[in-house]
Amino acid sequence: MGRAPCCEKMGMKRGPWTPEEDQILINYIHLYGHSNWRALPKHAGLLRCGKSCRLRWINYLRPDIKRGNFTSQEEQTIINLHEVLGNRWSAIAAKLPGRTDNEIKNVWHTHLKKTLNKNQNNGGDNKGFSGNNETTHKDKESVIADTTSRQQFSNCMTTFENSNNNKDDMMSYEDKSALVDASCWSGVVSVDHSSNDEKKIEDWEGLLDMNSNRFGCNNSKLYSDDMQFWFELFNSSRRIEELSDITEF
């Protein structure tokens, strides 16, 4: 028997997500988690396939996504990691907190690849590994561990500082704390999907109404500059440094 299609083509919406769809997905995952992507759109009332919902969540709506331009340090880290890992974008993304594999892949194809080629044509004066054929695999690993742990630390600091410098663009701290309450999010992924009941559906619909009034259409920045999240990440970065020697190679 042939493989079942990932989603029903008939009646499924495609293309860019609307703010309303984003809000529905956020609220639904907020309440029920995402234990079953395939069933999620049906339960949430979205005319999207599960795969599309997953991608939207992973690449755009997740609360810990870091938006904005890549720093030169991040770019250097990507170059270094790509030298060792190749096109394993998810593995590279795992070393860059807040960045998605899709984002890294895009940056690589649109910017870094060109920069590298240019550098190589100019004599390969790249501070990373490019052009240094004598660097051993072991050396690369140690540099990566070192680079990424420091990178994580400095990213946290930079983002945290930027958050403080851009208060005008931000929701109030109280609003954001309520929205991205840590205990709430920690519960999101652990919710048992099978325990849905009518009460939860009522809660879900109520939350939908409440949030659509509250946020209007400006959802894309809902979590993007969340100070609380980065502050917590900053606090945990010391542990990351301690763990940086535990590599997965």
Place this chain on the structure above:
DNA sequence: AATGTAGCCAACCGCCAGCTG
């Protein structure tokens, strides 16, 4: 101002591995 071109990025597609009954 209108048109053409290049760059960027969100989203889609198809394949694969792991899990389950």
Place this chain on the structure above:
DNA sequence: CCAGCTGGCGGTTGGCTACAT
């Protein structure tokens, strides 16, 4: 053991925007 299902991954595409002519 096997077939089917699902999530995850990497490659690719298409639409939007900025810039050049």
